[in-house]
Amino acid sequence: MFSTYEGEPFVIFIFPFLQVIILIFILRCLEWKFGKISMRKDPLFRISPRSSDVHQNPEEPEREDEDVELERVRTANALNSTNFDERPAIIASCLRKEYTVRRKHCFSKKKKKIATRNVSFCVRKGEVLGLLGHNGAGKSTSIKVITGDTKPTAGQVLLKGSSEGDPLGFLGYCPQEKGLWPNLTVRQHLDVFAAVRGLRKADATVAITRLVEALKLQEEQKRPVKALSEGIKRKLCFALSILGNPSVVLLDEPSTGMDPSGQQQMW
Structure with missing residues (x-):
């Protein structure tokens, strides 16, 4: 004999909502302890509202050259x-x-x-x-x-x-901290950034091939980032910053960790 509980459908229906509430609570606790201020702006979508307010500098310039x-x-x-x-x-x-x-x-x-x-x-x-x-x-x-x-x-x-x-869309950025995915390969990084830049497949293939040849990354294309040396990681960060020919490029110590030949290739 099998018995059924009349409230079982209700429990099955309400359980996913309780699980979501618990997960959101845990996420908010983690963000409160480890997250940045921008994560706390929007409690649902984690979007920091962009403000156009311009605050005046509280100090007047003194003893300037x-x-x-x-x-x-x-x-x-x-x-x-x-x-x-x-x-x-x-x-x-x-x-x-x-x-x-x-x-x-x-x-x-x-x-x-x-x-x-x-x-x-x-x-x-x-x-x-x-x-x-x-x-x-x-x-x-x-x-x-x-x-x-x-x-x-x-x-x-x-x-x-x-x-x-x-x-x-028009700015390339090579940060001092390497914002790379450790499990993705060099080629996968280049493909992803080309797609984000909006390059057509044919144009992306040509641009990536030129960058790989100029920076001597042919042998590292299939290797994951976590297996690369610091110099190769900086090469990849630099390649990502100029991929798609952006009109403005910001480089924050792009050659740190590179050997002399790598620096020469970057220049």
Whole structure:
């Protein structure tokens, strides 16, 4: 004899919803502990709303070198120019980025660490600009602000050819931290990024073949990233940043870990 429980269909129906609620709760707990601020903006879709507000820098520039002051003025003039055709490709005006340092004790005051302070420069079409400075000077932070990976505390960034400051589609970026998938091969990375760039299959094949030959990656195409040396990983990051011939390329220490021959190939 078999007996059936009258409430069993209801339990089967409601169980998936309870499971989803539990998983969302666990996800939120993990994000609260390990996630970035952008993950906490939207509780459902994890989308950080893009804000167009421009915050003024709280500090006025002091004791600037003459060339630094001239660059800041040139940047301000480019920012206020009404001739959009003559605007530089990149305008970074009075960028400031502050990070809040975690408190060691519950009753201690929060400390703010200033990563960049009043950074201003512009890059015109055909120009190559290098950011020089010691470790911790704010070079990588400035690049992250330009790409939109980090929101500035104050200041403004305008990218020519983008819509509302969104650099996707025309900007190539080689970050200092290698954003690679460890289990994908070199060729799979190139294929995925070519698809994201919107390259047609025939054009993607030609572009990837040229990059592989120029950077001497023929033997590494089928190897997963986790099996590559640091120099080869940097080569791959560089190749991904210039794939699709973007009009603006940002490189954050792209040759770190490369041997002299690899650096020569990249140049």
